[in-house]
Amino acid sequence: MSSPQAACWSQGTPVCTQVASPEAKEEEDKIGDVSAKCQVSHGQCNSFSLGNEQSHSQLSALSWKDITSALSLANMVLGLFSIFCSFSRKSQCASWMLLISFLLDTLIGTMTRHLHICSKLGAELNDFAIFTTFGLASALLLGVDGPLNGFLAIIYVLATSFRLCFCPTGGTPVSKGLPCPYASCVLASTSLLTKGNTFILCCMASLLILFMIDQSYYPHDEILESESWKKAVFLGGVILLFFSPFSLTAFYCLLWSLSYIFFPDALWGKAICFRL
Structure with a gap:
């Protein structure tokens, strides 16, 4: 009896039969397992890198929030030192602390807006620092x-x-x-220039109270985010604060604050009007 393979050959139909050996099959299985493991490990590496990037961005945002909160806390500490100096009848030292707080508050506001930092704790701490420094400490002058x-x-x-x-x-x-902060800067500068004359300070404080409770609109100066001359004004205040006599620093800060009070739109609101 003829075999089926011989019958096919006799009919002219080519038949090609390949039988995989057990060794080749095992090698293919091993190659498939290795490729599958590589794909899994590659996916794990991608997910790990994405997780690292997200964690890095979260840590960066968290660190900047901590920095701004620390600066707000430092602002409040300066206010407490100013209160202590006022009770100790050291009006010059108290005024000096308030001028430093004025510049520091400008820096905190710039960092918060530029880095888009939104923190409920930071906002509450900043408000409490403003009340302590520019409220209580300034009133004690x-x-x-x-x-x-x-x-x-x-x-x-x-x-x-x-x-x-x-x-x-x-x-x-x-x-x-x-x-x-601008009202506090005016009081601190006036206190330095008049050597703590209470009558002049009371007259100035009465006007500042009216300005604060008034419903007039004042633009956000955004000194470090606006024109170059505004940045120069801030830098000049920092330099004079640490490297010049009290009288010159006080006169400079007083002119700065009064220009904002009496010419808010003409000087400090120009860039904002353009943006609007």
């Missing part, structure tokens, strides 16, 4: 020797509280009422 000075200091603190509670900025390019 008026002195608490007499009833009139004490009453005016209380009104100044209440005006600062009103400014923080009922006139929030909320990310808008303008704010209602004179910002507290």
Whole structure:
């Protein structure tokens, strides 16, 4: 009896039969396992790299939040030192602390806006630092020797509280009422120039209270994010603060603050008007 392979050959149909050996099959299985492992390991590497990038960005954002919170805490500590100096009847030292806080507050605001830092804890800490430094510490420059000075200091603190509670900025390019740091800068500069004359300080504080509770709009100066001359103004204040006498620094900061108070749109609101 003929075999099936012989029958096919006899009919003219070519038949090619390959039978895989057990050794070749094992090698193919091994190659498939290796390729599958490589694909899995490659996917794990991709996911690991993505996870590293996300964790790095989160750590970077967290670190900048910590830095801004630390600066706000330093601002509050300066305010507490100013309060201590006022109780110790060292008005020059107290005014010096307030001028440093004024420049530091500008830096904190710039970092928060530029890095898009949004932290509830940081915002609350910054508000508390502003109230302590530019509210309590600034009001104590008026002195608490007499009833009139004490009453005016209380009104100044209440005006600062009103400014923080009922006139929030909320990310808008303008704010209602004179910002507290500029009012504090005016008081500190006046205290340095007049050697702590309480009568002049009380007159100046009465005007600043009206400016703070007023509903007029003041633009955000954004000194470090605007024109070059504004950056030069800030840099000049920093240089004079640490390398010049008290009188020159106080006169410079007083002119800076008064220019913002009386010419908010003509000088400090120009870039914002263009952006709007």
